[in-house]
Amino acid sequence: MSRVRVHNFSISLDGFGTGDGQSLEAPFGHAGQRLHAWMFATRFWDDAGTAGVDNAFAERHEPGIGAEIMGAGKFGPPGWQDDPEWRGWWGPNPPFHTPVYVLTHRPRPPLEMDGGTTFHFVDAEPVDALAVAREAADGQDIRIGGGATMLREFLAAGLVDHLHVVQVPIVLGRGVRLWDGLAALEEQYDVEAVSSPSGVTHLTFTR
Numbered sequence: 157m158s159r160v161r162v163h164n165f166s167i168s169l170d171g172f173g174t175g176d177g178q179s180l181e182a183p184f185g186h187a188g189q190r191l192h193a194w195m196f197a198t199r200f201w202d203d204a205g206t207a208g209v210d211n212a213f214a215e216r217h218e219p220g221i222g223a224e225i226m227g228a229g230k231f232g233p234p235g236w237q238d239d240p241e242w243r244g245w246w247g248p249n250p251p252f253h254t255p256v257y258v259l260t261h262r263p264r265p266p267l268e269m270d271g272g273t274t275f276h277f278v279d280a281e282p283v284d285a286l287a288v289a290r291e292a293a294d295g296q297d298i299r300i301g302g303g304a305t306m307l308r309e310f311l312a313a314g315l316v317d318h319l320h321v322v323q324v325p326i327v328l329g330r331g332v333r334l335w336d337g338l339a340a341l342e343e344q345y346d347v348e349a350v351s352s353p354s355g356v357t358h359l360t361f362t363r
C-alpha cells in the first residue's frame with residue numbers, strides 16, 4: 157500500500173506553520189522567508205548549497221511521490237478563488253511533475269501545466285481526497301503539501317504515515333498553528349529528532 161508522506165514542513169518554536177497576514181506580496185505573512193531559510197541554503201534548493209544534514213532531509217521530498225494534496229492557502233494568496241487567471245505561485249512549469257489536488261470549497265476545472273503537473277480542485281473530506289490522489293499516484297506515495305490547516309485535518313483523521321517537521325528556532329507569536337487539537341499525536345508514531353548545525357531540528361514521526 158502506498159504511503160502518505162509529509163516533508164520539509166517547517167514550524168516556528170511556538171508551532172506556527174505560517175505567519176499572520178498572508179498576501180500576494182507576503183506568501184508566509186509576517187514570517188517572511190524565515191521558516192524555510194534552512195532549506196534555501198541546501199543543495200536540494202540551490203546547486204551551490206550545502207550537502208549536510210539539512211540537505212539529506214530536504215531531498216527526501218521528491219523520490220517515490222505520485223501525487224500531492226495541498227490546501228487552498230498554499231495554492232495562492234487569500235482571494236485567489238476570485239481570480240480566474242490565477243495558476244499558482246510556481247510559473248508555467250511547477251516543481252511537482254505529478255497530479256496535484258488542491259482542496260478548496262470553490263473548485264474550478266483542472267489546470268494542465270508544463271512538466272507533468274496538473275492541478276485538480278476538489279471539495280472533499282481528507283479521506284475522500286486521499287482516495288482520489290492514491291488512485292492517480294498509481295502505486296507511488298502521496299505527499300501532503302500543507303499548509304498547516306489542511307495538514308492538521310489529515311493528521312486528525314489519522315491519514316499520515318510519515319511526517320517530517322522542521323522546528324526552526326524563531327518565535328512567530330501569531331499565524332496558523334499546526335498542533336492545535338492534536339493532543340497525544342506522538343503516541344501513534346515512532347519519533348526521532350536530529351539537530352542540525354544550522355540550528356533547526358528535524359523531527360520525524362513514522363507510523
Ligand SMILES: NC(=O)c1ccc[n+]([C@@H]2O[C@H](COP(=O)([O-])OP(=O)(O)OC[C@H]3O[C@@H](n4cnc5c(N)ncnc54)[C@H](OP(=O)(O)O)[C@@H]3O)[C@@H](O)[C@H]2O)c1
Nearest residue numbers: 165166174183227228229230259260261302303304305306
Ligand atoms: N511551513 C511550511 O512548511 C509550509 C508548507 C506549505 C505551505 N505553507 C504556507 O502555509 C500557508 C497556507 O496554510 P493555511 O493553513 O493558511 O491554509 P491551507 O492549509 O493551505 O489551506 C486551507 C484552506 O484549504 C481549503 N480546505 C481545507 N480543507 C478542505 C476540505 N476538506 N475541503 C475543501 N476545502 C478545504 C479551505 O479553503 P477555502 O475554504 O478558501 O476553499 C481552507 O481554508 C501559506 O502561507 C503557505 O505559504 C507553509
